[in-house]
Amino acid sequence: MALTIFNSLGNRKEPFVPLEPGKVKLYLCGVTVYDFCHIGHARANVAFDIIVRYLRFSGNQVTFVRNFTDIDDKIINRANEQGTDYLSLSTRYIEAFYEDFDRMGLLRPDVEPKATEHIPEIITLCERLIAGGKAYPVAGDVYYSVKGFKEYGKLSGKNIDDLLSGARVDVDERKKDPLDFALWKSSKPGEPFWESPWGPGRPGWHIECSAMVMKHLGETIDIHGGGKDLVFPHHENEIAQSEAATGKPFARYWVHNGFVNVDDEKMSKSLGNFFTLREVLKVVKPEVLRFFFASSHYRSPIDYCDTNLSEAKAGLDRLYRVKEKAEGYLASGAFPCAIPPGDDFAPVRDAQTRFREAMDDDFNTAAAMGHLFDAVRAINKLATDDPKAEPWKAGAFLSGFMQLNPLFDVLGLLRLPSADYFRNETSEGAEGRMPESEILGAIEARREARGRKDYPEGDRIRKELEDSGVLLEDGKAGTTWKYKD
RNA sequence: GGCGGCAUAGCCAAGCGGUAAGGCACGGGACUGCAAAUCCCUGAUCCCCCGGUUCAAAUCCGGGUGCCGCCUCCA
Numbered sequence: 001m002a003l004t005i006f007n008s009l010g011n012r013k014e015p016f017v018p019l020e021p022g023k024v025k026l027y028l029c030g031v032t033v034y035d036f037c038h039i040g041h042a043r044a045n046v047a048f049d050i051i052v053r054y055l056r057f058s059g060n061q062v063t064f065v066r067n068f069t070d071i072d073d074k075i076i077n078r079a080n081e082q083g084t085d086y087l088s089l090s091t092r093y094i095e096a097f098y099e100d101f102d103r104m105g106l107l108r109p110d111v112e113p114k115a116t117e118h119i120p121e122i123i124t125l126c127e128r129l130i131a132g133g134k135a136y137p138v139a140g141d142v143y144y145s146v147k148g149f150k151e152y153g154k155l156s157g158k159n160i161d162d163l164l165s166g167a168r169v170d171v172d173e174r175k176k177d178p179l180d181f182a183l184w185k186s187s188k189p190g191e192p193f194w195e196s197p198w199g200p201g202r203p204g205w206h207i208e209c210s211a212m213v214m215k216h217l218g219e220t221i222d223i224h225g226g227g228k229d230l231v232f233p234h235h236e237n238e239i240a241q242s243e244a245a246t247g248k249p250f251a252r253y254w255v256h257n258g259f260v261n262v263d264d265e266k267m268s269k270s271l272g273n274f275f276t277l278r279e280v281l282k283v284v285k286p287e288v289l290r291f292f293f294a295s296s297h298y299r300s301p302i303d304y305c306d307t308n309l310s311e312a313k314a315g316l317d318r319l320y321r322v323k324e325k326a327e328g329y330l331a332s333g334a335f336p337c338a339i340p341p342g343d344d345f346a347p348v349r350d351a352q353t354r355f356r357e358a359m360d361d362d363f364n365t366a367a368a369m370g371h372l373f374d375a376v377r378a379i380n381k382l383a384t385d386d387p388k389a390e391p392w393k394a395g396a397f398l399s400g401f402m403q404l405n406p407l408f409d410v411l412g413l414l415r416l417p418s419a420d421y422f423r424n425e426t427s428e429g430a431e432g433r434m435p436e437s438e439i440l441g442a443i444e445a446r447r448e449a450r451g452r453k454d455y456p457e458g459d460r461i462r463k464e465l466e467d468s469g470v471l472l473e474d475g476k477a478g479t480t481w482k483y484k485d
Numbered sequence: 486g487g488c489g490g491c492a493u494a495g496c497c498a499a500g501c502g503g504u505a506a507g508g509c510a511c512g513g514g515a516c517u518g519c520a521a522a523u524c525c526c527u528g529a530u531c532c533c534c535c536g537g538u539u540c541a542a543a544u545c546c547g548g549g550u551g552c553c554g555c556c557u558c559c560a
Contacts (some may be wrong), residue, residue, distance in 0.1 A: 040560045043560070045487085156555075260499090297499080301490090366506095367506070370507035372552095378523070383523055455518055455519070458518090459520080
């Protein structure tokens with residue numbers, strides 16, 4: 001079965017056929033670096049991280065480009081507020097961006113262009129549009145002439161007349177038409193600027209993406225992504241500029257992710273109801289957040305709340321227990337061996353096929369995870385307390401896990417050794433924790449108590465540990481422990 | 486006002502014409518000194534409502550109702 005992608009351009013699922021077989025050119029709109037990333041950014045980037053991982057898993061050579069918008073009004077304003085300059089501000093938030101995103105296990109794109117490093121390309125593109133009669137300079141600004149592009153609105157489904165009748169189009173007497181948007185903005189005194197044929201100024205928001213796409217990927221790319229809110233006007237304008245300049249289709253597939261809601265309301269900077277990623281990662285493990293995102297389809301809205309997060313944690317814990325067992329079996333000298341025949345184990349044997357089928361259907365991670373859980377239940381049937389006594393079970397369990405592992409990796413899950421997952425991670429959770437030596441001492445004391453059948457004392461110790469956030473699990477090979485979190 | 490999306494068990498969530506995946510929570514059983522983990526069993530006679538098409542609809546069509554998003558910077 002072939003990959004099908006929901007294309008916002010046309011609003012329907014289409015078979016995915018890259019321009020060049022086996023090669024995928026993908027551009028994702030990055031962030032404007034004037035503040036910390038919030039969980040909406042995290043969701044978008046996790047969604048495309050999984051898309052890139054899956055495209056590569058399926059054998060494609062993917063060139064993944066994601067920009068930084070490092071110059072615009074918000075950055076300038078914020079820099080002024082903080083008494084700093086745009087460059088120090090954007091540099092600081094780019095550093096913060098990497099700190100947060102790296103913790104999320106997000107792949108670094110192949111190219112991460114910055115708007116300010118592409119001023120010549122942006123100017124050239126403006127000149128090309130002016131020369132073609134698609135844009136015009138006015139008093140140091142350059143505007144794009146929307147009415148000159150007949151297909152304007154084809155992505156967002158809007159038509160020019162409706163837009164004109166809307167009261168929200170800003171009026172600027174310098175524009176020939178209210179719908180026209182700025183490609184180049186002249187700088188006001190004290191603002192950062194770059195020299196241009198129209199005088200000192202800076203690029204408008206939309207043009208930078210067109211220029212960077214063309215420079216790093218070419219005039220037609222395969223996939224252009226971003227959040228749903230970018231459809232209009234940003235992506236609509238990118239199409240208008242780019243296609244007017246080149247006469248070629250700009251992107252073959254437009255992919256847009258749904259929002260993160262808080263209390264069923266869109267979370268956004270403008271509403272002020274947003275959680276920053278670093279704030280959330282103090283109390284939520286990064287992979288729990290990934291699991292949470294992956295458990296819904298990327299185009300659906302997702303509701304961020306404690307209940308949903310703890311459900312995600314419970315689910316991920318279960319997956320990590322499988323990994324924990326596999327690691328234990330490996331350490332005890334087990335080696336992979338054949339999975340027994342029979343329908344009981346079909347979910348493991350067919351895991352990859354089923355997983356791919358789900359992912360090929362517009363990256364249906366929720367369905368894919370369903371299949372993974374089926375497989376997990378199947379290999380858990382092979383779990384044994386004593387791998388040395390039942391080596392075939394441990395071995396079959398191991399090979400089952402090894403078949404699943406690459407699939408989890410596509411989702412970016414189970415990247416840590418299980419001990420790290422269960423024992424570390426959230427910075428806040430780590431504070432005030434009982435040290436390992438103390439835990440081991442208590443376990444030893446409990447072992448002695450249980451040895452002399454003093455169960456009340458044993459239970460007391462276990463309860464005491466639990467109250468301190470440490471869970472004990474007795475197995476044939478001894479007692480193991482993990483932090484509750 | 487214009488455009489678009491969604492409504493499935495207590496909660497989250499797949500399903501895209503062939504008779505309701507999966508997760509979490511709950512209950513019963515096995516295992517355990519007791520727990521935990523793991524395994525087994527159990528849960529929607531039905532998919533917001535009303536019509537229609539079809540041999541067959543949660544899935545298609547029409548009409549309601551209720552949420553949500555975009556049209557303004559926004560992942």
